[in-house]
Amino acid sequence: MTKPQQAGFTLIEVLLAITITAAVMLTVGTTFHVMLNARDVVDDLAESTEAGPRILNLIERDLRGLWTYNVHNNAVFRGRDADVGGHDADKMDFLTTTDAVGFVIDTDNMPRKPTVNEVGYWFKPNPRFREVFELWRREDPMVDDDVTTQGTFQLVHDRVKSFKITYYRTLGHEAEALNEWDSSVEDALPKRIKIEFTIERRRSSRNVVSDVEIDDLEGAEKTYVRHIVFDRGHDQILAANMARMPVLPIEPEVANQGPVGPAGSGGAAGAAMAGGPAGAGGRGGANQMTQTIGAQGKGQGQAGQGQRGQAGPAGTGARGGQPPQGLPPGFDPGALFGRGAGSGAGPGGLFGGR
DSSP: OOOOOOOOOOHHHHHHHHHHHHHHHHHHHHHHHHHHHHHHHHHHHHHHHHHHHHHHHHHHHHHHTBOOTTOGGGOOEEEEOOEETTEEBOEEEEEEOSOOSSOEEOTTSOEEOOSOEEEEEEEEEOSSOTTOEEEEEEEESSOOSOTTSOOEEEEEEEEEEEEEEEEESSOSTTSOEESOEEHHHHSSOOSEEEEEEEEEOOOOTTOOSOHHHHHHHSOSEEEEEEEEEOOGGGTTTTSTTTOOOOOOOOOOOOOOEEEEOOOOSSSOOOEEETTSOOOGGGOOOOOHHHHHHSOSOOOOOOTTTTOOOOOOSOOSSOOOOSOOTTSOTTOOHHHHHOBOSSSOOSBOGGGOOO
8 A cells, every 4th residue: 555645845846936926026125216216306406496486476475575664774675685695595584564473462462463564585504415595585564773683583485595685776688786785775676686606406315316317307405596576566666755654444324314403494304324423403414425526515495495495415495596516517416306395495415404
């Protein structure tokens, strides 16, 4: 009788299975690693591409809100030529109406956002990378005589290679380029400001893609340029007797029904406009329109005869008479606002009847 044979794998089969499994895992791992690196490269390129326009939009928004009214010695704008480690790193400070990031405490111990702030753009060395520096936005809601001091700082970007600001008194290619500008000395704002800066692409720790491949897609450094031109009305805005003060819009008036005056001797009562109380003797309520249309005076009317007296916003008798001063010839306010009911001929309706 023969012994049954035991089933199993040979050493060669086991080694072959291990080799195939290792090759598959290596392929999957390599593909996954390359995908992660590619994602990092895309994120780095997207961050550097978005950072440039974001910085320019932030600076332009602050400059568009430049505050110029009633400032001692016209110290509203100061641009200074500076550098960090031998690279251009110009500073700019000014007053602006941009909403503050922080709050101040008012007299009622309530947090408020001030409407005017000192804003500046400053630079300092990057503590991690020697060849780049950081861009910070300075904000000081406590406005004082010096627009270039104090305040709190917010980091805008940490990989700036250079930052150059140029000022121009006029437009055009032949305009003289200035490296600094002081509104307290010039008594004017620059007509045009050129902002040019270079930022370095952020490089993540997992990025192992060669620099050649990056350069083919987008360079490790990218330069942005924008010209900011002030409105034509800013040309003489800091000149003597030329500064403009912002004015709040006039709130529209709402005509509500007021009290009704009793009937007068010359006609029936008319409805009074809002803003004036009911008058005695048939006088309707006085309002701004009444004061504008007629000069003050009392009409002398007789009951039942419709006799017209002098124009006036209020009277004890019938109203009417000559058109008020400033209206076109032949214009009759009575025809516009109606006649009072009854025997009197004075206008009723909006201004109260007689």
